Amino acid sequence: MMAMPALSAAPGVGVRPVVSVPSCSTSSSSSLRSSSSVGQARLSRCLWQGEKKLSLLGRKRVLETVASAELNTVPLSEVASESPARNSDRRLDNEDIKQEARRHNRNEPCTTFSAKYVPFSPGIVTSEEYSLDEVIYRSKTGALLDVQHDYSALKKYDANYWKNLFDSRVGKTTWPYGSGVWSKKEWVLPEIDNDDIVSVFEGNSNLFWAERFGKEFLQMNDLWVKHCGISHTGSFKDLGMTVLVSQVNRLRRLKKPVVGVGCASTGDTSAALSAYCAAAGIPAIVFLPANKISIAQLVQPIANGALVLSLDTDFDGCMRLIREVTAELPIYLANSLNSLRLEGQKTAAIEICQQFDWQVPDWVIVPGGNLGNIYAFYKGFHMCKELGLIDRIPRLVCAQAANANPLYRAYKDGFENFKPITATSTFASAIQIGDPVSIDRAVYALKNCNGIVEEATEEELMDACAVADQTGMFTCPHTGVALTALMKLRKQGVIGPNDRTVVVSTAHGLKFTQSKIGYHSKELEGLASTHANPPVAVRDDFGSVMDVLRQKLSLR
Numbered sequence: 123m124m125a126m127p128a129l130s131a132a133p134g135v136g137v138r139p140v141v142s143v144p145s146c147s148t149s150s151s152s153s154l155r156s157s158s159s160v161g162q163a164r165l166s167r168c169l170w171q172g173e174k175k176l177s178l179l180g181r182k183r184v185l186e187t188v189a190s191a192e193l194n195t196v197p198l199s200e201v202a203s204e205s206p207a208r209n210s211d212r213r214l215d216n217e218d219i220k221q222e223a224r225r226h227n228r229n230e231p232c233t234t235f236s237a238k239y240v241p242f243s244p245g246i247v248t249s250e251e252y253s254l255d256e257v258i259y260r261s262k263t264g265a266l267l268d269v270q271h272d273y274s275a276l277k278k279y280d281a282n283y284w285k286n287l288f289d290s291r292v293g294k295t296t297w298p299y300g301s302g303v304w305s306k307k308e309w310v311l312p313e314i315d316n317d318d319i320v321s322v323f324e325g326n327s328n329l330f331w332a333e334r335f336g337k338e339f340l341q342m343n344d345l346w347v348k349h350c351g352i353s354h355t356g357s358f359k360d361l362g363m364t365v366l367v368s369q370v371n372r373l374r375r376l377k378k379p380v381v382g383v384g385c386a387s388t389g390d391t392s393a394a395l396s397a398y399c400a401a402a403g404i405p406a407i408v409f410l411p412a413n414k415i416s417i418a419q420l421v422q423p424i425a426n427g428a429l430v431l432s433l434d435t436d437f438d439g440c441m442r443l444i445r446e447v448t449a450e451l452p453i454y455l456a457n458s459l460n461s462l463r464l465e466g467q468k469t470a471a472i473e474i475c476q477q478f479d480w481q482v483p484d485w486v487i488v489p490g491g492n493l494g495n496i497y498a499f500y501k502g503f504h505m506c507k508e509l510g511l512i513d514r515i516p517r518l519v520c521a522q523a524a525n526a527n528p529l530y531r532a533y534k535d536g537f538e539n540f541k542p543i544t545a546t547s548t549f550a551s552a553i554q555i556g557d558p559v560s561i562d563r564a565v566y567a568l569k570n571c572n573g574i575v576e577e578a579t580e581e582e583l584m585d586a587c588a589v590a591d592q593t594g595m596f597t598c599p600h601t602g603v604a605l606t607a608l609m610k611l612r613k614q615g616v617i618g619p620n621d622r623t624v625v626v627s628t629a630h631g632l633k634f635t636q637s638k639i640g641y642h643s644k645e646l647e648g649l650a651s652t653h654a655n656p657p658v659a660v661r662d663d664f665g666s667v668m669d670v671l672r673q674k675l676s677l678r
């Protein structure tokens with residue numbers, strides 16, 4: 123295990139993180155190449171690129187150190203500190219931040235980290251593996267794929283190294299590490315060239331203490347909300363989409379035949395895909411179930427210039443179609459069936475640990491529909507544990523709408539029998555899914571963390587939203603599902619009053635104003651709307667206004 127590298131201040135400049143493991147990614151596929159000859163070739167190229175700026179002595183030292191680093195024996199940050207350009211200069215006048223990052227990277231060594239696709243088949247040993255540059259979503263046997271990182275390389279660096287590296291990047295604008303996702307680049311997509319990354323500095327979302335909601339309604343003193351909906355397109359999907367679209371950007375630069383990126387969506391995935399594709403100038407194609415997503419979600423891909431197909435089916439129908447289409451046409455599939463997405467989404471779990479100063483919460487509650495996210499959270503926590511940053515994995519709770527609850531039903535059956543269902547209409551429309559693609563991943567994650575699955579009726583989820591909103595939040599219905607699960611588990615005594623609990627808020631409430639308006643105007647059929655707070659219509663005169671205020675504020 124390596125000692126923690128020194129975190130010396132950058133001389134004269136306080137604008138960039140001091141600790142860095144930059145990448146000299148090559149433009150060809152390198153995911154599966156780790157032989158020493160390939161490594162030597164990469165080293166030579168990187169050194170050659172940097173040779174003009176390195177003194178002879180410095181170059182010799184870098185050569186030795188990089189060679190050791192290639193064998194994973196030296197912290198790369200020590201090598202980085204050799205780079206004279208890195209620590210002393212500011213962005214040049216006519217330079218943008220990508221060019222600046224490129225100039226710094228020229229003098230820096232290649233990283234040794236890598237990742238590849240393997241079949242998602244826990245417990246089964248297989249030699250099947252694929253480069254991340256291949257366009258592939260399933261194994262030979264039809265199993266889901268998983269992105270597997272080279273843990274032996276990552277483990278050469280101790281937990282403090284990673285903590286300090288990640289902490290040093292938060293809140294900066296250094297390309298691409300200002301992003302909460304790319305601040306963990308070595309754990310996400312280590313080999314991608316920084317130039318290929320498509321990012322709007324997503325992630326780093328706030329984790330706030332829900333003091334009043336916790337204390338008043340649940341007698342809890344350590345309740346937190348991880349607000350993944352405070353993000354570029356208003357949902358956690360941005361975390362995965364930056365990774366997926368960046369990889370597509372790379373594939374297109376490598377002249378792979380990818381004419382566009384497509385997804386089926388209940389709203390958030392299509393919004394994120396369209397925005398990232400628009401940022402990169404890549405065509406996006408989205409399949410949406412007609413009349414089953416909110417207006418705000420529908421307008422997002424339209425505004426971002428995506429090709430929007432509104433289909434007379436539900437999400438599961440759209441998903442079937444996009445899979446058929448992407449098997450036929452060179453359109454890259456952006457749903458979380460594609461395991462690349464989960465690499466970005468898992469950073470929310472790493473971020474939670476980081477925000478708690480690497481202490482582990484007791485519970486994390488995640489709404490579940492297509493079920494990629496519950497596995498992504500598990501994977502993020504698992505990675506932190508494997509690499510020594512935390513000592514245990516929190517218990518995960520997956521919360522489903524009762525109208526779209528195939529996982530809940532399977533859980534009640536001991537996970538013995540999973541049967542897809544036809545999901546019926548729910549205000550939590552983004553999780554109205556009856557045949558979740560990531561069912562195997564979700565079951566695996568929940569079994570391995572002693573997880574729980576809960577459900578919420580329409581009345582419960584809308585009431586939970588209303589109560590939470592009246593404590594200062596502005597929740598989406600899916601967060602209402604998660605809050606309902608919390609309330610039930612708290613009532614049952616499963617979650618204790620002092621348990622540190624995180625509710626993952628997956629989207630911004632402003633995407634779902636229609637259902638909130640319906641609730642507060644008591645217009646939702648079959649719902650009592652117990653906590654409705656409708657506006658009071660008042661005549662335009664002082665006396666009428668005063669009467670209302672006296673009555674409502676109980677004044678004499």
Ligand SMILES: N[C@@H](CCOP(=O)(O)O)C(=O)O
Pocket residue numbers: 359386387388389390391392456457458459491492493494495552553
């Ligand atoms: N809730 C999703 C449904 C698609 O799930 P994904 O995990 O495949 O992206 C959405 O927002 O569309």
